[in-house]
Amino acid sequence: MASGHSDPPKLPKAIKLLIAGGFGVGKTTMVGAVSEIRPLRTEETLTDRSVGVDDLTGVETKNTTTVAMDFGRITIGDEFMLYLFGTPGQERFWFVWDELARGALGAVVLADTRRLADCFPSVDYFERRGTPFVVAVNCFDGTPQYELDEVKLALNLGSAVPVLLCDARRRESGKEVLITLIKHAYSRRPAAAKEASVR
């Protein structure tokens, strides 16, 4: 930063968490349950230039897409602001995820055991990206109860990925999910990885 300016006021730093998963799995519900503000909605209008670019001719087709994201906020003292973004989990929104995942501390993948496949793209995405994530199985009333081990197996998750049950409507439950994610992300931080790989 330039040194000639007077010091800017001390501002809280933002920390970003993502809540992903299929349509109707409870993303917005969970954001609302833990957020200190009513969930807000923002739209990103993106021109995805990586789609349809022909390197040989230089001809470029722009695809403009608008994606709505629900988000909430949790103030952590006067130093940090935690932002939770409920993100659409469809593959065609991957470029939005790229935008959101940059700098994100971690992600919650919400799963519904009646439609488990809906969360596959999210799991794939965060695995590939290396974003720490946990899988939270939202327990809708009357849902057949699966063992968490079965879910883990079905999702082909690494053994270190936490899987837990939750009720997206309850703040206490959302809190537990977020705490599990923060702990997991901390254990996965680059420094911890280096310590673990020291020969």
Place this chain on the structure above:
Amino acid sequence: MNMERSPGDAQEEWLLDEPTVRPYVMTRGRTDARGRFDLVTIAVTIRSTTGAEVGLDPEHLTIARLCRRPLSVAEIAAHMDLPAGIVRVLLGDLLEKGYVAVQQPQPETDVLDERTFRAVLDGLRAL
């Protein structure tokens, strides 16, 4: 040692990636060339506006008013019902003219140092 690709490898690879600059934002022909603002970049007004400023549109003044308390790009966009891309451009104007200060989010590489980890954990537990 373990020679398989682990999630940790993937993460370090990702950390080396240059941020992709997508010049997708256009506002009256101006692109968002003044530096990117993340959705969670936080802005606060540091010089008050009177409404008579030359070169500030009503939207600029609204942002300056909203940001009397620190707000993220996403919140400004939601409150103004504008796409985040437009807010980024307007915020760029305000930053350039010295009306706001911004705080970029923690870079991914050190987002979870131990102090941050403890603070966030305590904050969540106190919810």
